[in-house]
Amino acid sequence: MSIGLLSLIVIALAVAGFLIGRARALSKAGGDIRRLHSLPNFYGQSVFLFTAVPALLLMAAWLILQPMLIEARVSGMITAADVPEGSSVGLVMSDVRRISDGIDLILSQGDLSGEDVARMRADFSDVRSRLATVGVALGADVKPAVFEAAKAYNSASSSGRLMMSAAVLAVALAGMAFALSRTTADFRARNVSETFVRALLIASSFIAILTTVGIVLSLVFETVHFFQLYPAKDFFLSTIWNPQFRGGSDLGILPLLWGTLYVSFVALAFAVPIGLFAAIYLAEYASKKVRAVAKPLLEVLAGIPTIVYGLFALITVGPMLRDYFAQPLGLGTSSSSVMTAGLVMGIMLIPFVSSLSDDIINAVPQAMRDGSYGLGATQSETVKQVILPAALPGIVGAILLAASRAIGETMIVVLGAGAAAKMSLNPFEAMTTVTVKIVGQLTGDTEFASPETLVAFALGLTLFVFTLGLNILALYIVRKYREQYE
Amino acid sequence: MTMHATNMGNSLYKTDPLTKRLNAAEARFRIYGMAAVAFGVLALVGLLTSALGTGVSAFRQTFVEIPVMLDAAVLDKSGNRNPEEMAKITTIGYAKVLETAMVAELTERGLLNDRVSAKDAGGLISKEAPAQLRNMVLANPELLGTTVEFRALANGRVDGFFKGRVTMESAALDSNISPAQLELAQKMRELGLLSVSFNWGFITGPDASELRPEAAGLGVAILGSLYMMIFVLVLALPLGVAASIYLEEFAPQNRFTDLIEVNISNLAAVPSIVFGILGLAVFINFGGLPQSSPLVGGLVLTLMTLPTIIIATRAALKAVPPSIKDAALGIGASKTQTVFHHVLPLAMPGILTGAIIGLAQALGETAPLLLIGMVAFVRDYPAAPPEGFLDPAAALPVQVYNFTQRADPAFIERASGAIIVLLVFLLAMNLLAIILRRRFERRW
Secondary structure: OOHHHHHHHHHHHHHHHHHHHHHHHHHHOOOOHHHOOOOHHHHHHHHHHHHHHHHHHHHHHHHHHHHHHHHHHHHOOOOHHHOOOOOOHHHHHHHHHHHHHHHHHHHHHOOOOHHHHHHOOOOOOOHHHHHHOOOOOOOOOOOHHHHHHHHHHHHHHHHHHHHHHHHHHHHHHHHHHHHHHHOOOOOOHHHHHHHHHHHHHHHHHHHHHHHHHHHHHHHHHHHHHHHHHOOHHHHHHOOOEEOOOOOOOEEOOHHHHHHHHHHHHHHHHHHHHHHHHHHHHHHHHOOHHHHHHHHHHHHHHHHOOHHHHHHHHHHHHHHHHHHHHHOOOOOOOOOOOHHHHHHHHHHHHHHHHHHHHHHHHHHOOHHHHHHHHHOOOOHHHHHHHHHHHHHHHHHHHHHHHHHHHHHHOOHHHHHHOOOOOOOOOOOOOOOOOHHHHHHHHHOOOOOOOOHHHHHHHHHHHHHHHHHHHHHHHHHHHHHHHOOOOO | OOHHHOOOOOOOOOOOHHHHHHHHHHHHHHHHHHHHHHHHHHHHHHHHHHHHHHHHHHHEEEEEEEEEEOOHHHHOOOOOOOHHHHOOOOHHHHHHHHHHHHHHHHHHOOOOOOOOOHHHHHHOEOOOHHHHHHHHHHHOHHHOOOEEEEEEEEOHHHHHHHOOOOOHHHHHOOOOOOHHHHHHHHHHHHOOOEEEEEOHHHHHOOOOOOOOHHHOOOHHHHHHHHHHHHHHHHHHHHHHHHHHHHHHHHOOOOHHHHHHHHHHHHHHHOOHHHHHHHHHHHHHHHOOOOOOOHHHHHHHHHHHHHHHHHHHHHHHHHOOOHHHHHHHHHOOOOHHHHHHHHHHHHHHHHHHHHHHHHHHHHHHOOHHHHHOOOOOOOOOOOOOOOHHHHOOOOOHHHHHHHHHOOOOOHHHHHHHHHHHHHHHHHHHHHHHHHHHHHHHOOOO
8 A cells, every 4th residue: 555545544534533523522412512511623623633643653653664674684684795896785785675676566567476576586587687677777687695685675565564554544543433432522622632733733843853963963973983984183183185985095174174264264255344334334324215125136145046156156257257367367277266166155145244234233223323423423433433333243143144154055165166175375276165075075976884975974063063153152142242222 | 633623713615624534434435335235236137147148048949940751661670560669770770860861951952062971961960859759750650651840959069059159160179060060050040941949848858968968958857846845845834833833822931942942043054065964864874765856855955944934934923913812812712722713824924925935945955955866867757746756856956066067068058047947936936925925914
């Protein structure tokens, strides 16, 4: 039974439960609503919830756990001798899964019955070409043990699926029976179903915590794994980044950090003055009309996907900087450079700085401006000597948030900064960043045993800690130094 | 303050040096501000014109229109019109048919000379065209033996010539095209055999290999993005709204609530690539879900969008005035009834606006999708949901990235064209959000 069909059946049962529960409550009350504790719909609703929610939760849990359990059992059938040179158990297991899918397809075509497949032996019949006819292409001939494992996998997962359907339907019916048996005129149906709904709401807000836990666990777990294969001291202190496929790589984070910080610095050097001046102009000088047009236009910049900025860096800004600055000045010949990525990232960050600062400047009370004008200050003196100091904590917070954006930004640097891990001061040279290398090490072939792949998790953890630190610092500064105006 | 700096004893009509200086400083400060705003707006204009300027041409493509004689003796040797036997003729056979047709047509028009061989003439047609012709014939075997008007994609270089990307000089250095071929193409265009027209294939077709940029399309990527957006909408909207209702209306002020709130604001600031790592480690490695499937992409984007939706929903719930709640509670509604019957419907426009903005953000996100295998070259359309959620698919922003990684400059035009499609979708979503807000927004 497919998952879609099963969920539809459960929902249909729940809807039926709703109607039955409602009718049952009414009949218990002898058709007189006034004798019920709650409105009739609440009786239906509680039956609906007890039917659908536990059954669907069971189905979700089963779908997550079943492959893991079967995998653990089947991988025991594969011995070290069945794993070819240069391969791993993981790759063999993915073959097992594909063969198992292929068996499903063969069975669904109806040419062979279940017993035929059970009798099929990899060393006698040509399994590979048989599987190829249903569109499962295998790289090499199937080893007997692998095929046996696939058959075990197939039968375990199909019987597991059958058991799941039975269990889910049983739970749905049991929940329905339970809820219906409680349906009497005195049953506090409203309180029960409201508590149930509230529990669901709490569970949804748990997702945020689960996500954070998932991020931290997956990063820390694989990073520890990485440090078992590669010394932590070399990772943090080496100035060479040179991954090799055959081992013996140098995986020092310093050149990547340097590139990240350099690009972010250039980006902030563009974005902070421009964003700040734009915010001051829009808040203090601009007429209503100009503000109504310019502010949304600047905010559009924040809504444009970063891949668009990346392409802009790649095809427009990069070649322009190379032809008009780097080559005439003899500083470099590469169109991807720290300057390209930094400039484009700066454009992306302008709205972050400007709209946050704009809000903060607007929050400075008019009385402070009036007081300053009353003492004879000009408008710009008021801005510089009264408004900016008053708004400073908020502005610093905005800049820190922009910095955390810059450090975590990926697509602009992937397309604009280059891939060479270097520590150089020349901004027209191609350098690389932490995010570029995470993408580089994790796209394509991902084998989770080599330090070259696992290093991406250590890089990710570094990135996570950096941006988290900046965010917390920003929040702290804003809270601690904020002036309270009444 | 010294004497000369003040205005004492002088005419008010004559500005003294101090006032002049102050006025100049004032004007400078103002100009800096104007320049900053102008720079931001100009950058936006530059960004958009760069994408539009290079990308618009991707929607137009050069086609060769020639009558093609589908010779039954070549394409169906057994003569019984059985599609299975006809399928044995590969695209190479069809390429020959196209080449013959091209030579025949050019000879008739007197365009062939000794500088252009039959192979050169056939080379004007895209390598993708034989496959299209083959699919057409296999779908309608009765076409065999007739002559059909076939509209074939022209080679990418020929297309580039009419779009100004390829010149006679560059063709002289190019092993894939010769100046003589381009001259021939020019003459064909004058005779109407070759035309540049709107190319639906770019929007609906699948991606093509590195050697045939003219055939590359966005169909699979658009479908993949659509699947992921369905996923995000179905998962993130209910979860986000439920979490916000709890936090805003029910949660007691305690440490646990604080923990959730801090978590949400931190998640909103976590770099998107970290969500990609999460997806790779948890959903693919640990959960065993298939790589590059819209399911995993949708889950990752859901987790990423959730904080945005929660923050927007909470703002919308907060904006509902307490008097409405008080009135509902006052006439005997329970807390849950108050929230679901009164607060939630009134906050709905704000919630939907937030959800659309979250979706738009998810639609443009690239980095996490790179890590979960969306970069794979996918030519087959994913099946219809729900099975299709597990099929490999591409995504629109990732397709842009893929195009930029290919050597042929024709793909830059395709990448910009894909950006235009992406921006059109985003514009439509944002307009919808604005309209919703304008239409349903209430002020209390």
